[in-house]
Amino acid sequence: MNSSIKTEPTVFIIFGGTGDLTSRKIAPALYNLFLDGWLPAQYSIIGTGRTKFTDEQFSENLLKDINQFSRSGKADPKKWAEFSKNIHYQVSDINDFETYKEFGKRVEEHNTEWKTQANVIYYLAVSPNFFPIIASNISKAKLAEDPDRVRIVIEKPFGHDLETAKELNKLLSGIFNECQIYRIDHYLGKETVQNIMAFRFANSIMEPLWNRNYIEHVQISVTEQLGVEERGDYYDGAGAMRDMIQNHLLQLLCHIAMEPPVSFNADEVRNRKVDVLKAMRRFGPDDVRMSAVRGQYASGWMQGKEVPGYREEPKVDPESNTETFAAVKFFVDNWRWQNVPFYVRTGKRMHQSASVITIQFKDVPHLIFPTEAAESWQQNRLIISIQPEMSIRLQVQAKRPGLDMVLNTVDMVFDYKGTYTTQPPEAYETLILDTMLGDQTLFMRGDQVEAAWELIMPILSTWQTKKSLNFPNYSADSWGPESAEALIARDGFNWFTLPISKK
Structure with a gap:
């Protein structure tokens, strides 16, 4: 890393961890950030989905995606081994409140292990109709209490029209501060x-x-x-x-x-x-x-x-x-x-x-x-x-x-x-790094x-x-x-x- 900018310990929780967006964009971006020295020394990537995978199976699938879609080409075995030891998977139903309690436990485990309060990024790589459900459950589980540490990333489309965009904004602003909401536009x-x-x-x-x-x-x-x-x-x-x-x-x-x-x-x-x-x-x-x-x-x-x-x-x-x-x-x-x-x-x-x-x-x-x-x-x-x-x-x-x-x-x-x-860098690398750094310049308000x-x-x-x-x-x-x-x-x-x- 040629910059004096340092990223803090971070837990990435990716809703839609087995989906196409994670495969093509998010996973390659995280891996390239790791290769370029932008990820913190202490980080955890937690993919979620309904499919029953072990951590190892999920990691193997991400390796195939990275080999296919990463701008840096196929992963170096030694680098991948170092990167993938921080990859985890949690079988989850986003409608089930118990799922979110498990997320909270995992975050606390990392905080104890790392002896610090980590940043937590909830990345919603799912269909837009799930945005309100996930945000509401995060709130009910009291996982959005720290505005300085917790961030949520929302993919487009942000609403189907003006009315639904206002409804989603109202819901999110009742749970998160505006400084926590990252509406991502990869352009x-x-x-x-x-x-x-x-x-x-x-x-x-x-x-x-x-x-x-x-x-x-x-x-x-x-x-x-x-x-x-x-x-x-x-x-x-x-x-x-x-x-x-x-x-x-x-x-x-x-x-x-x-x-x-x-x-x-x-x-x-x-x-x-x-x-x-x-x-x-x-x-x-x-x-x-x-x-x-x-x-x-x-x-x-x-x-x-x-x-x-x-x-x-x-x-x-x-x-x-x-x-x-x-x-x-x-x-x-x-x-x-x-x-x-x-x-x-x-x-x-x-x-x-x-x-x-x-x-x-x-x-x-x-x-x-x-x-x-x-x-x-x-x-x-x-x-x-x-x-x-x-x-x-x-x-x-x-x-x-x-x-x-x-x-x-x-x-x-x-x-x-x-x-x-x-x-x-690919656009998603830039935007994920900015999310880690808390910089909203490239995100829509x-x-x-x-x-x-x-x-x-x-x-x-x-x-x-x-x-x-x-x-x-x-x-x-x-x-x-x-x-x-x-x-x-x-x-x-x-x-x-x-x-x-x-x-």
Whole structure:
């Protein structure tokens, strides 16, 4: 560990210890934190589930997961032996109050053994309908009494709509202090997303340009080649707006649009994000028709393989009205951003899997060069690529080598692969470490969640009451429905689909 930051003795209790999220994300993240020296010397990982496993069987299953999903590759036998001696398993029924008494006994045993009061992290890697049950039982068992030591991690989705989000917030705030609640959004743990803050607020040259005087519009695009796969039962009750825009994309928008915080204090940063959400223009019924687009993918071919349409996917209603694509034009009504459109889009079965933020600057006020010199003229753009490439590109005009004056677009590039030799941590590593350290900067606060729901509820309500008559309306391996192109073309722009570098 190259940092002076030290983590304290910690007990991780993972509800859903045998589930997919633990297998793919949580277990590999904990192991990599161990390899990099971030876990404390005294820690315990307790997986829970209904399946009857011994500690050894559970540990063996996690080893298989880590060998498959860890960024560090297959586990070193010696390192694994050292790590796995702190892995335990408890057969449990989350509806059974006696289960929680056992958790309390295990924590006390560790406190006695370690001769200290350990931090306790309850990680809810389970279906959202279990969140209230688990939180209530933790409270009844008096396992949340120490606000300085006990933390609870809640995965998305945080509520199904504004009303259910408020209900969940009310329940949690009656049991835990806000400083104990970690609403996790894995996008906020991604290296490039964190670098937006550094890029904006650690470089004085950007701030004078970061406003409506110089920026023409902003695009935030998160597209996936995958369909819903085996998540049809969840996704058909959610859709692209709930699954992606309400959390991930609005969080990216807040990073771009927020005012400079006075410090890197967690609440100071989150206050500025809430300010953005509160300043965003609300939608009326007519606004939804003009500013929001939905789509649903049809069958087609992806990378040489025939794929089914959304309505043919497992566990999906054959007449489903759920959107697998959504595009929205937002405005932030404040001094910095008045009348600058923020276009966001997300979709499944798209032509490319990529997460890219593009900031287009206004054109030069007067072009001094002859027409033939600027045939390929392009306005300046700042392109922040989150995945699959992690880079920040500033596109500018420069003279092409030669005796004549011809301008070309060139990239000024910062990319992780070309700059650093170390492998960046996965998002879950960052967020789990922050949970151990008690740093909530990258986690959503209760009022932030509610403000995001409040913003998109008019769109969801309108779509729910008016069934789309043209679903499915885009083919697999496309860029979405034609109405999404019309949404942005009405303002004289087009969606940027720049190729991702293969460096």
